[in-house]
């Protein structure tokens with residue numbers, strides 16, 4: 570054996586030793602998680618297996634301690650999977666998401682809950698809400714906004730007639746690929762995607778596929794399924810969806826904006842306690858008079874509360890030209906700094922509902 574081979578064998582032997590230690594430690598951690606489940610049962614909290622604030626705290630601590638060479642993202646993925654397995658030992662969770670399989674929402678749900686959660690694809694955003702409302706799923710994941718295309722209004726509207734709370738958020742970098750059996754761009758006569766996919770790649774399409782018809786469909790995964798059936802069609806979808814439906818990639822990363830990111834909400838019946846890095850989502854409205862919005866927001870401005878988003882939507886049941894405002898602010902509703910301003914807002918509003926306080930996306 571050469572010296573090089575000796576080196577390699579020695580290094581692999583050390584890796585084997587470390588893997589044995591990791592296995593030993595991960596097993597010990599899993600046994601402790603089982604003990605945590607028994608402790609929760611003794612306190613009458615058996616059903617509260619998933620603790621978003623605790624998971625966020627663990628991930629924050631570990632990424633702060635991380636000295637490399639693994640990146641923050643890699644450490645987060647590893648430990649999310651460890652927690653996912655430990656959670657599944659306590660109770661298998663079912664997570665409804667906007668399907669079908671292969672959507673970006675599925676990717677967001679897996680990113681957040683890991684691969685040991687049971688995933689239940691739903692055809693519509695309303696379907697995801699219904700699955701959680703009926704108890705068929707423990708949690709739901711739906712898209713709420715995209716950095717280049719703005720709000721997913723159907724998600725916001727659905728909160729107006731649902732008791733569900735927001736228990737978490739997930740941010741996912743969205744990379745679109747063009748997938749087709751056509752072999753080359755010039756043979757493509759139609760492009761399928763979700764409306765958001767078509768919009769997020771508008772400039773690319775105008776430059777590279779001006780001749781092709783755009784066909785919006787229910788999801789990017791459905792687009793990949795259709796492109797698999799029609800040789801002269803292409804799909805704008807994730808690489809994972811193209812692979813799932815066996816459609817070759819013609820071009821990767823065709824999104825117009827490099828930082829293209831979608832934010833998803835995790836829905837459930839739970840109010841996570843403060844984690845130290847939280848966000849609060851509210852829906853507010855008031856009688857339609859001048860200065861309404863200023864009046865509602867003034868307590869936030871006066872107390873230096875950061876507002877990260879505001880959307881207005883027609884109030885529907887409340888009357889024509891009446892609006893509700895969906896507002897996100899930094900902090901937890903139980904934080905001392907937020908209690909006063911929120912109480913003042915509540916007094917000024919005719920509709921005031923906290924949709925949830927939850928750990929900020931990691």
Ligand SMILES: O=C(O)C(=O)C[C@]1(C(=O)O)C=C[C@@H](O)C=C1
Nearest residue numbers: 602605618619620623652655656
């Ligand atoms: O600390 C808890 O409450 C646990 O159940 C343990 C644990 C973990 O694996 O660390 C698992 C699930 C929860 O979502 C949070 C953390």
